[in-house]
Amino acid sequence: MSNMRTSIKCNCGQRIIAKDVVQHGYYLRLFGPSFVYVKFRCSRCKKLGEQFIKQEEWEEGILKDVALEISTEEKDRFVNMGAIDINEVIDFHFALESSPDLKSLQDAPPPPKKTRTRSTPSA
Numbered sequence: 001m002s003n004m005r006t007s008i009k010c011n012c013g014q015r016i017i018a019k020d021v022v023q024h025g026y027y028l029r030l031f032g033p034s035f036v037y038v039k040f041r042c043s044r045c046k047k048l049g050e051q052f053i054k055q056e057e058w059e060e061g062i063l064k065d066v067a068l069e070i071s072t073e074e075k076d077r078f079v080n081m082g083a084i085d086i087n088e089v090i091d092f093h094f095a096l097e098s099s100p101d102l103k104s105l106q107d108a109p110p111p112p113k114k115t116r117t118r119s120t121p122s123a
């Protein structure tokens with residue numbers, strides 16, 4: 001079900017994102033698949049590397065680091081949660097104000113679940 005996202009990785013395992021790319025081009029062939037060519041300098045080990053990716057496997061966002069942060073499942077969850085509304089912002093504001101430091105905020109229990117009036121599409 002979960003399709004592995006194509007990503008570019010350095011030999012050291014560090015994922016390569018747009019800012020690491022030094023050269024980017026296309027390697028077109030008359031026969032067989034065309035390739036996208038990416039030359040990069042790894043942000044971790046500072047080594048130069050290069051990779052060819054089949055054009056059909058190339059996708060928008062391959063070089064975006066957000067893809068690393070959240071999975072498709074998480075993304076769906078965030079989308080379902082909807083936008084942060086003003087009440088949540090206010091709650092957070094007071095939570096920040098009543099917290100002596102960020103550590104205690106991290107340790108604080110999650111706020112009680114509120115019943116939302118948002119209409120959810122019935123499955």
Ligand SMILES: [Zn+2]
Pocket residue numbers: 010011012013014042043044045046047
């Ligand atoms: Zn590296």
